[in-house]
Amino acid sequence: MKVISMNYNFREIEAKWQKYWAEHETFKASNHSDKPKFYALSMFPYPSGAGLHVGHPLGYIATDIYSRYKRHKGFNVLHPMGYDSFGLPAEQYAIQTGQHPAITTENNIKRYREQLDQLGFSFDWSREVRTSNPQYYKWTQWIFIQLFHSWYNKTSDKAENIETLVSVFEKEGNANVQAACDDDTPTFSASEWNHFSAKEKQEILLKYRLTYLADTEVNWCPALGTVLANDEIVNGVSERGGHPVIRKKMTQWSMRITAYAQRLLDGLDNIDWPQPLKDSQTNWIGRSEGASVKFKVLNVELEDENSKFKTQNLPFEIEVFTTRPDTIFGVSFMTLAPEHELVAKITTPAQKAEVEAYVEATAKRSERDRMADVKTVSGVFTGAYAEHPFTKEPIPIWIGDYVLASYGTGAVMAVPCGDQRDYDFAKHYNIDIPNIFEGVDISEEAFADKATTIIANSDFLNGLSYKEATKKAIAELEKIGQGKGKVNYRLRDAVFSRQRYWGEPFPVYYVDGMPQMIDLEHLPLELPEVEKYLPTETGEPPLGNATHWAWDRLKAEVVSNDLIDNVNVFPLELNTMPGWAGSSQYFNRYMDPRNNEAIFSKEAIDYWQDVDLYIGGSEHATGHLLYSRFWQKFMFDMGYVPKDEYAKKLINQGMITGESAFFNIIEGRLKKGDEEVSTFCQIIISKGTYDGLTLKKGTINKLPKPLFDFLNERIDIYLDFNKGYEGYTKSYIAFKSTNIDVNLVDKEQVSILRLLENERLKVIGNAHYFDGEEVVPNEKMTEETRANVFREIEKMSKSKYNVVNPDAICEEYGADSLRLYEMFLGPLEQSKPWNTAGITGVSSFLKKLWKLYMPFFDSDAERSRSVTEAEPTADNLKTLHKTIKKVQEDIEHFSFNTSVSSFMICVNELTAQKCTSKSILEPLAILVSPYAPHIAEELWERLGHTESIAEAPFPKFEEKYLVESTKEYPISFNGKTRFKLEFPADMGKEEIEAAVLAHEKTKEQLQGRDPKRIIVVPGRIVNIVE
RNA sequence: GCCUUGGUGGCGGAAUUGGUAGACGCGCUGGAUUCAAAAUCCAGUGUCUUCGGACGUGUGGGUUCGAUUCCCACCCAAGGUACCA
Secondary structure (H helix, E strand, O other), X not given: OOHHHHOOOHHHHHXXXXXXXXXXXXXXXXXXXXOOEEEEEEOOOOOOOOOOOOOOHHHHHHHHHHHHHHHHOOOEEEOOXXXXXXXXXXXXXXXXHOOOHHHHHHHHHHHHHHHHHOOOOOOXXXXXXXXXXXXXXXXXXXXHHHHHOEEEEOOOOEEEEHHHXXXXXXXXOOOOOOEOOOOOOOOOOHHHHHHOOHHHHHHHHHOOEOEEEEEEEEEEEOOOOEEEOHHHEEOOEEOOOOOEOEEEEEEEEEEOHHHHHHXXXXXXXXXXXXXXXXXXXXXXXXXXXXXXXXXXXXXXXXXXXXXXXXXXXXXEEEEEEEOOHHHHHHOOEEEEOOOOOOHHHHOOHHHHHHHHHHHHHHHHOOHHHHHHOOOOOOOEEEEEEEEOOOOOOEEEEEEOOOOOOOOXXXXXXXXXXXXXXXXXXXXXXXXXXXXXXXXXXXXXOOOOOOOOOEEOOOHHHOOOEXXXXXXXXXXXXXXXXXXXXXXXXXXXXXEOOEOOOOOOEOXXXXXXXXXXXXXXXXXXOOOOOOOOOOOXXXXXXXXXXXXXXXXXXXXXXXXXXXXXOOOOEEEEOOOEOOHHHHHOOHHHHOOOOOOOOOOOOHHHHHHHOOEOEEEEOHHHOOOHHHHXXXXXXXXXXXXXXXXXXXXXXEEEOOOEEEEEEEOEEEEEEEXXXXXXXXXXXXXXEXXXXXXXXXXXXXXXXXXXXXXXXXXXHHHHHHHHHOOOOOOOEEEEEEEEOOOEOHHHOEOOEEEOHHHHHOHHHHHHHOOEEEOOOOEEOHHHOOOOOEEEOEEEEEEOOHHHOOOOOHHHHHHHHOHHHHHHHHHXXXXXXXXXXXXXXXXXXXXXXXXXXXXXXXXHHOOOHHHHHHHHOOOOOHHHHHHHHHHHHHHHHHHHOOOHHHHHHHXXXXXXXHHHOOOOOHHHHHHHHHHHOOOOHHHHHHHHHHOOOOOOHHHOOOOOOOHHHXXXXXXXXXXXXXXXXXXXXXXXXXXXXXXXXXXXXXXXXXXXXXXXXXXXXXXXXXXXXXXXXX
């Protein structure tokens, strides 16, 4: 046997087993098995050009450990991986370079695959999916068509085929239909329906379909040339690129997710997902209970006559939603959103100019502005009045931008005594603030506490609590027909159109302006080629550049635009689907990814059912994870899937943060008044020196002497060469440098001169260095002159120059070390900083593990057998079974960091015990295998096995090896441990108490005092109370 | 502001029903080995200390024989959300 194989050569071993697994398809999952199934899923990545950094594999490693563990436990495991490969970056790159996004994407995927492969994941690659692959997005288009052909029946509380709705219309019109539909849906009878033209019928049905075309206010991002979903906007600007976003009305495809609001909320109770994630979905859906109330608008024409208000009503009504119908007698004004459609209709001539100016000013303000200043109160009186439903008193109607058009009805009944915003508004405009709460002072602020509310000055509500008054108020409103109880949701329907190229085409063409679906058998409708990826000159989406983008209904194929005759050949939809379309059912497609007849076979979905464990980032809380739940519920209603929640358990892995590196720098400047000129003299100083400076800028005589002397001299030299600075004072500024690339840092130090090689850091490369004693001028430095950096924890990202690449780690320490270290770092869910230095710990653990198995590598078989078949000692067995117990519990609790520790303890103990017993080391290899699969396979083979370790049964824990005959009791006084005493494990309470009290050390501790009480917890502790 | 999560040595972190706080690893200190370095191995490493001990899990209270763990109030950090009627 070769000497080389005696050492732990991870490069050789890892390459060998990765090849073995690929060739033997070790992890290929079968859709037919007698074993119980387990579906472990990691969120699939978007293959970006930057490749993976060490933060990305964290969740994949966790899922992989769990998958491998479940295989050892006898499960048929589905553990797939794929790519969310449609997306903006590839398209932006295409716009800049002209390279087709498909090519960029393909290259990026290749790179991802290499990186993933070298980490030794047990993925079933035969099931890989790519959302940009036509064979995949065929089924995304298919689901879109299913949604188009469906409506939501509130009576049965599920989606149904649109045909069932049509048949109701034909028989009885829509008066009794309880459906999720557009607000402006008209009421019609059966005969009216039957007399509608085909186009009219289509228009009506669009108001019911689960995906529908409508004019919607959208978030338009001019810089990106596309609309964005709410969750793609952060602080009023686009999440990607930070561009401004404005509101704009456009005809767009939308998804009627609001139909599922309640079920999406209720479903959260039945799934084991992290509480913060559930909370953010709950907030996003934003359910609130209250009442809808109608206020009649009073006739305003006689207002100028100084006479009493005329009570003759205009035909207008303002509908509001309130969560506090109990406070209805506290209403002293109404506020409409400036965009509210009634504003123009009710404004009096006298107020017209002012109102119009305000409406215009609001429309001009970006969402960002409006959000940024929440403090300013602004609004305008319309001149109109509404009538209080009970008191019949007139209530002034205002408009104000604190009321949002997109929430509720875009109008509020203002109750200043009970709502702080209404209160501020009333104060600001001197509007009456009636107090309707008993025993509450509202002179300073509104009173919003429901729990202690007692209503007063409110006619029939007097003396009632919030709950009672709410109930009563709703009942009274219903009696007079001016209101009813209502549940309102913040959730809006999801806009589904994107004005982009690199996304799924809609399987839609237009006949007479009405959308028609392409028949299922003609899918996929593939993306056309285009010359340019930008919008067209007429402002149409990029698909408008395609010359071959028309649908020939007779031939059932895509033909040239020139052939459009609107008889047989029609224009195709120019928008594409958003990023979340492809990810909303991918987990089900993995079950049967090569099926061309169906999205998945019935057998496959019946076998795999749902995802047992889903691991991914929390950033998808209100995007992917909400939309995919919506689609799953729809698929469930249609009978395609057996579960209406697709993932039983979900874990958000924490972010791995980077340790960014910085210098502190002092720069010499010349200062005169407000003018400051750099002298291009920079000195790198330590963090300590920086923190020691009382002022971060000032005149140089404030600096420590060596720094003062040096800067003084250098600035003089500067002044010799640069004239015209008479009257300027020598000053300095101290600051934090730009990010230093972490790859340049070695043991917290950086060679200053080597920074000259880096274009971005050249300036610092020319700096001098203050070592705490004296200043080393740049010209006297050698390559060895190094300065200490200081660290700050930041998100790991390319732009912060703190990215650590897993390839380099694998090269130096191996994949098994990287896997162990990522887990060892800390709890999976928490975010934690990456520090490469610590990896030596797990790396030397693997070397120690390897050493333990050395007797098996002995070329002398006889000698080898005599050691390795030795009977295990009691200590050996205790160590092993302690570890089995711990590791099994840890994996099941997703506490992977602690099992790495227990492996270390185990190997340390077995090494100390000089254990060479095969019956110990064999199960140990299986224990380690989910975490460090390569070394485990190699050791397994060297133990004499010819099959992969992947399905070797997990060792069985046996309690009997852990039973102790004695127990070391901590003896504590008033809860503080002072010393320890060893007693037999089965010793009784009284005996222990007597033995402890009789002991010398106890007497010493008590110093003659009598203990008040003695607590003995057998097997745990003795506590003496003095 | 609201919601959520967290706060333990120089650092990452452990302590599974309230029962020996700081496991394991990094780093650091000393030693062995080496011409030297790397690697490896051994010992030590919470703070203070008059070397007896005392203190110690963000702060202040409480419950308990006993609290990192439970309760109350507060401070700080991270993430989410935000004129939501």
